[in-house]
Amino acid sequence: MKEKTCLALFSGGLDSMLAIKVMEAQGIKVIVLNFNTGFFFKNYKEIDGVLKYIKPTLPGIEVNVIDIRNDFFETLKAPAYGYGSNMNPCIDCKILMLTKAKALMSVYDAGFVITGEVLGQRPMTQNERAIKIIQKRCGLEGYLIRPLSAKLLDETEPEKLGWVDRNKLLDINGRGRKRQYELAKEFNIPEEYIQQPAGGCILTEEAYSKRLRDFLPDLSTEPEDRNLELKLLSVGRQFRKDKVKFIIGRNETDNKFLLRFKGLSEYSVFEPAEEIAGPVVITRNAISDDIKKFLAEATAAYSDGKDMESMDIIITNGNTMSKLTVKPGVKSELTKLRVDI
Ligand code: SF4
Known part of the structure; x- marks a missing residue:
């Protein structure tokens, strides 16, 4: 039933984990999408590792790893909205992932998409302007819910239609982590996961970004060679x-x-x-x-x-x-x- 099913962008981080738990708590079925950009090897080395790491914390949930390495690499070379403080093209990256998620809604019979974004937490993507650009460009306007900050954002269609109870969504704002840690305890998320979530995009690291910036023009156009060269950068x-x-x-x-x-x-x-x-x-x-x-x-x-x-x-x-x-x-x-x- 599409009104009771959503797709969740799951980075492996605590916030996306909490967003999933908040939706589950109001009886919504959540199907997880974990997008492999090729740059998530901070806490795990290979993609199998992601599943091994997150599965125990998401019992009974379908987790799909979507390989977007080739599309992401094209985005990385020339992001329309530029880079963050390092080589992280976050706005373009979010647009890419959400565009893919939108295309997958019919495949999974899902009525909307959720993310773990928190208003005001990340300067590049989690401010009101960026949030509006992203949802417009990915075509999910009105059908993208950020459960952790939803009460501070415009009401979405699933809320208006009564699929989602707005009162059970949250109003977290800013960079503090206190509310998230409290919620993690409420949802019985293991302490080890809270301390070291599985997420982590290596493009936000300064040293790696310097290496990548230097090597980007020389990287192979052939995907298999390129993936090996990217590993070499670490x-x-x-x-x-x-x-x-x-x-x-x-x-x-x-x-x-x-x-x-x-x-x-x-x-x-x-x-x-x-x-x-x-x-x-x-x-x-x-x-x-x-x-x-x-x-x-x-x-x-x-x-x-x-x-x-x-x-x-x-x-x-x-x-x-x-x-x-x-x-x-x-x-x-x-x-x-x-x-x-
Ligand atoms: S931190 Fe990395 S994965 Fe996350 S939005 Fe930015 S580029 Fe994409």
């Missing part, structure tokens, strides 16, 4: 010398991940030879002999052999392997080339 220390981007692993986990690129013809992988411990360094660009030497020196600079007169570095590109003997570079000089600090 790994290691990231540098650029002239046009050449390179990554130096910080620890064993980084190095293991970077070694996955060994043997691929598009990547050159640098490692200290034999028994000297050190980082894995990679670059995707075709490189000149000068850059090859420079990257070998950088690899040596971050290795245990950094104080040696010279050391051997192995370079692998596709099936080809070569060795260079270099004097370790100077870390402080390399730090000036970081794109993420």
